[in-house]
Amino acid sequence: MALPLASPISGFAPETAAAPRVLGAGQAAKPLACSHCSAPVGCSPIRIEDSVFCCAGCQTAHALSTELRSACPVAKRATPASGSSQYDYFDDPAFLKPIVRIDSSGLSHATLSLRGMRCASCVWTVEEMPRKVPGVIEARVDFRRGRVALTWSSDEVKLSAIAQRLADLGYTPAPLGHTTDESANRAEDRRQMARLAVAGACAGNAMLLAVALYAGVFDGMAPEFVAIFRWASLFVTIGSLAWPGQVFFRSAWTALRARSINLDGPIALALLAGGAWSIYSTIIGKGEIYFDSVSVLIFALLVGRYIQHRQQRWAADSVELLFTLTPGVAHRVIPGDGAQNSRTERVPVLSLVTGDVVEVLPGDSIPVDGVVVDGESSIDQSLLTGESQPRTHHAGDEVFAGSVNLSGVIRIRTLASGASTRIGKLMELVQEASGRRARIVRFADRVGGVFMTLMLIVAALTFLVWLPLGLAHAIETAVAVLVVTCPCALGLATPLAFTIVIGRAARRGILIKGGDAVQHLSGTGVLYLDKTGTLTHGTMNVVGWTGPDHLRAIVAHLESNSTHPVGRALAAISDSTCQPDTLAITNVQHLPGRGVTANYHNDTLRIGSPTYILSEYVTCGPEFAAFAQQHASEGLTPVLIAIGQTVVAAAAIGDTLRPNAPATVARLQSLGWDCRIISGDDERAVAAAAKQCGIATFQGGLNPEQKLAIIDRSRQEATTVMVGDGVNDSAALAAADVGIAVHGGAQASLAAADLYLSRPGLTPLLEVVLASRRTLCVVKLALASSVIYNLVAGTIAVTGHMNPIIAALVMPLSSITSLSLCVAVRSFGKVPKGGVE
């Protein structure tokens, strides 16, 4: 803690923990405390500005930690609040009621979603808020889920002020999506962990006691000690059966009441049989005991379930993030006032109804579906349609929630709000699809179920066969069969293999939400690719130019400030050898939707689409017309440059195909994937890309709903994989068997998709397909080895030669072999050096 320091000259004592020594006048000052370690400063203190340090080590450490704390690039970018707060709606009682909890001492608690935290400095910055903002008692960050839990005194500070402060620091506070029941989830997570802890302790102790017993098998052990150890094992195993083991018993019982058997049935039976027989043997003092196997079985299976549970929990978290995409507050026009100067009020978006008129300022997201009643503006609809080009909207045009208003103020009459907007419906579809996916039956569960039923039959037969030779022996043999053949590996190997490949994929920039995606990708089916960004580079480039070279520099100069994608491509067109004669260029005007004009040597220089140029009565020579025509037929965007009334140059702008795209597509096709293209881009551009990649089926010009329809139809025939934009194509991605998201933010994409590729291009896609195939190989191998071991052990047990030592050895052996296989096989190839294509 930095302590207030005293100037040694003035002699005031610092408020230190050390007892101040009162010295006489004129003598050395009271001991100072080091600003870093708070120890008394010795005889050679180091003074830097306001701080004093006891040694160079403290000085360096202090400088380093101060630097680290303010090192966060997010916080550096932060700009202080301008004008009115956009978080005022945080104080609205309707908004506060569901999210704020007041505790017994009157303090308010709430959890907000906080985006933008990236490092330890961010965590420190946010958690230091109580010291900087009076009234905030605590701010606790949950980094992985992007949340902050706030505790504040509502008399001293309002939530909107806290939110504004967080925004000033450079983070984005938002209300959490209201989809999950937090406390129930948390209780369930804790219960699982507690069960695992108890099961682990019991298994460990049971095994230790079993070792003690085995030690006495060959040389004999005094009977009273054998009894002690047996009773101790019983005691420990009852602890495991009584609570953690209940999971299996309850599940099997529920299935039994519904007249069906699930995988937990045979496990519960084995636990019961093994436990009951061992207890009986301990009580009567002779016979075999299987306490160690039973305890280890419970523990191993619970570990497998815990791994699966954590994965599902992470997947569920991602869905919530989609709800932060639309704005929370809108400006509603107060009805009854005159049209021109009517005032607006800030209201939560949830309170808007059909018929309300809202005003949207430039830069804001549109909060509702509606019709423009006043104003004209260019609107970016990429969230909904995937169109990268903004379009101008006038009065009478329809606009949609989630799109961004770019240039002018417009007023919209609400047609639909909240869940009934187009984007609201898309989010509902996403929710539905992700819930559906979690219930897919795992391949190993099915195999496991079949296998275990088989073993049950074998155990029953064993009992019957041995019955003529004595009841006790028959029971013992049957129990041995049941206990030994329980597949630890089946319960563990499959989730572990998937967890491992997911972890390795994450290190290579491929985020996978769950194992079923890996399973699907290892097979064959239909693969729908996106064009822009996946097959192509995703940026507009000048692909062709015809005309005098000196004009390139001039065009680049004129377009240097353009925000339009075509303009940006043109801005890069010049080579640096030619310096533009910029003094000759005056009166530059950007005309939205048309082009750029300027005065050049007293002539009008125009750059724009052929439609615009020709509408200005400019004559276009045949070679330029042919150039434009030819490139347009390939799906590129032609741009004409005219000086005065004649066209003097032309350029073609387009998205170039990635160099390795055709080869990768061919490879994917050879692995059994029917590659097709569905894209929102222009049909001709899509056709050109398809031809170059050797793809026969393609469609362009599609909107998200059309893509969804195609995916739905395809799912009924074959495994459908779709590659698309994480946010625009969310419904189609969620509907596909495997949705792969590219572009956009990772977290928002993962809400709808199963995979997110952070590296562009097709290579990561190929990598993950190959890795999936290898993983399924590994899983099958692990299952096979588990089956072999169980067959061998089962045979030994059936023939009556199984004793508990062998049982206790064989089970972990098969588990270890399966697990080692999972870890040892290399899922991916070597990491590619450097970058990607």
Added chain:
Amino acid sequence: MSVLLIVLPIALVLAGIGVWACVWAVRSGQYDDTDTPQLRILKDE
């Protein structure tokens, strides 16, 4: 070796205390978030 009669129950009791402590820690929420504490290194305690 008859010391086992004393030692074994004590060992089990100690194990029980350990398990109880672990379950208590889980129930009091100390394992809810295991990712953020490592990022709190810059905090001055």
